Each structure stands twice: as structure tokens, then as C-alpha cells.
Amino acid sequence: MASTLNxxxxxxxxxxxxxxxxxxxxxxxxxGANDQVRSACFTSVTASPQYDDGQEFGRAAANGxxxxxxxDCDKFKQINLGATLLTxxxxxxxxxxxxxxxxxxxxxxxxxxxxxxxxxxxxxxCPDGTSTEVYTKAAFGTGGICSPAEADAPLYVRHLxxxxxxxxGDITLDDNTDGIxxxxxxxxxxxxxxxxxxxxxxxxxxxxAAGTPYTAVFSDTLPTTTxxxxxxxx
Numbered sequence: 001m002a003s004t005l006n007x008x009x010x011x012x013x014x015x016x017x018x019x020x021x022x023x024x025x026x027x028x029x030x031x032g033a034n035d036q037v038r039s040a041c042f043t044s045v046t047a048s049p050q051y052d053d054g055q056e057f058g059r060a061a062a063n064g065x066x067x068x069x070x071x072d073c074d075k076f077k078q079i080n081l082g083a084t085l086l087t088x089x090x091x092x093x094x095x096x097x098x099x100x101x102x103x104x105x106x107x108x109x110x111x112x113x114x115x116x117x118x119x120x121x122x123x124x125x126c127p128d129g130t131s132t133e134v135y136t137k138a139a140f141g142t143g144g145i146c147s148p149a150e151a152d153a154p155l156y157v158r159h160l161x162x163x164x165x166x167x168x169g170d171i172t173l174d175d176n177t178d179g180i181x182x183x184x185x186x187x188x189x190x191x192x193x194x195x196x197x198x199x200x201x202x203x204x205x206x207x208x209a210a211g212t213p214y215t216a217v218f219s220d221t222l223p224t225t226t227x228x229x230x231x232x233x234x
Contacts (some may be wrong), residue, residue: 010218011139012157017222018083019133020096021198021232027163027191029131029198029232036198036232037092040225043181044171045134046082047161047188047214051075079188079213081132081164084181090114091228096166096184098127114228119168131194134159135222145171154218158203161214162191188213198232203206 022035029035054072061067085092091114094101099117104110120127135156169183192210196202203217225234 004227009140010154010157012140014137015042015045015134016040016137016156017133017135019135019186019223020092021131021133022095023129023131023163023191025128027129027193029194031198031232033231034091034189034229035095036230037089037228038223038225038230039087039089039092039227041086043084043086044082044087045132045159048080049078049214050077052077060070062099076213079161081161081184081186081188082169083166083184083186084169085184086179086181087227088180088182089227091115093117093182094194095229097131097168098124121146129163130163131191131197132161132164132188135219138218154220156219157216158219159214159216160194160197160202160208161188162194162208162212164188 017040019036019038022030024030042162051074054069054074056069058069059067090101093099094114094117097117098120100120101114102116102118104113104115106112126153138154138157140153164186166184166186169185171180171182173180190211190213191208195207198209201206201221203219204215208215224230
């Protein structure tokens with residue numbers, strides 16, 4: 001199949017945006033005003049695919065030499081995920097971890113505002129989950145950032161993990177010059193109902209494949225960054 005990029009070899013650098021979207025109970029992305037959060041304030045996102053080793057078969061001869069050997073293919077199990085947030089966006093924490101949002105007390109200086117969160121306890125219901133997207137900047141050519149732009153060159157690479165459940169990592173409250181960060185850990189699986197996403201803007205033909213736990217496509221647009229909840233269509 002011929003490339004549509006005229007031979008451009010695309011690299012990646014510098015993650016630019018992290019997007020979490022709330023999923024419905026059937027794993028469909030929700031599209032309400034409180035169903036997405038976005039942030040540029042994160043250090044990294046890690047993804048470590050986990051597999052069950054394929055079953056091995058074989059026999060050795062009496063002299064110890066191997067007569068024959070076969071092995072089934074390894075089977076995907078889940079993707080272990082990690083992320084570190086640099087700001088304490090209470091609405092993002094609620095959406096990602098299933099925490100209860102704490103609102104400012106009536107009559108106080110922040111009455112009705114999002115002022116905190118309450119971590120889920122042992123009796124909490126299992127959350128419906130989220131999807132996670134990471135946009136990285138695309139790199140191409142040999143002339144660095146000052147090289148002429150190619151007409152077909154994408155600006156970003158859009159990485160999607162279509163179903164995740166996240167939880168809090170180890171929080172350290174200390175006097176660190178880098179500030180106090182919020183680590184998250186989680187896992188990812190496939191999602192047959194992510195489709196074209198909450199904004200119907202997935203760049204791949206036919207939407208996201210039902211059986212994939214991770215996919216990535218070129219993209220020319222970067223959603224706006226803001227704190228707190230955001231309408232996925234904005």
C-alpha cells in the first residue's frame with residue numbers, strides 16, 4: 001500500500017496534551033459538559049502491555065537432544081498504565097479516579113465550587129471507566145524546527161487507550177522543589193464502543209477497532225487546554 005505522506009518519516013517528541021473522557025456503563029464515551037478533562041500539566045504517561053506466555057510443547061530424546069518443539073502465541077492480558085499530574089485539578093481527579101467531588105460549604109468563600117475530593121473507600125462501586133488520549137508532537141525531515149513545512153506532514157500523533165480504570169499512586173507530601181505531584185496507576189483493555197470518540201473526530205477510517213487496547217493516528221489539531229470539566233465538543 002502506498003504511503004499518503006510522500007515518503008515522510010515521522011518521529012515524535014514532547015507530549016503536549018492529556019485527555020480523559022468519562023465512559024458510560026456500556027463503555028460509550030459520554031459527551032456532556034462534565035464528561036471530559038484536559039491537561040498539559042503532566043510529566044509522562046507510561047504503558048506496559050502484559051501478556052500470558054504461550055503454552056510450550058516438545059519432546060526430548062533419550063540422549064537429551066530435542067526432537068521437536070512448538071509454542072503457542074502469547075496472549076494479550078492488559079496494559080498497565082501510569083501517569084503523573086502536576087496540578088491538583090479536583091474535577092479531573094473525580095473523573096479519573098471515581099472520587100467524590102467536594103463542593104465549597106454554603107456561606108463560605110467558595111460556596112458551590114469544586115474545592116476538593118474524597119478518595120473512594122472499600123465499599124465504593126466499581127467505576128464505569130474512562131478513555132485516555134495523549135497527544136505528542138510530530139517530527140519530520142532533517143532541518144529541525146526551522147525546516148519548511150511539508151504539505152502532508154502531520155502536527156501531532158494521537159495515542160488512544162479506549163478503556164481504562166485508574167487509581168491513586170503513592171502520594172508524597174514533602175518539601176520538594178518540583179512541587180507535590182499526583183501519581184496515577186491503572187490498566188487498559190479494548191473497548192468495542194469507543195467508535196469515533198465523543199467528538200466524532202477519530203482520524204482513522206471506520207473508527208477505533210473493537211479489539212484493540214491501544215491505537216495511534218496522525219492528527220493535525222490539538223484540543224484546547226483548560227482546568228476543570230470541559231465539553232468534549234469544545
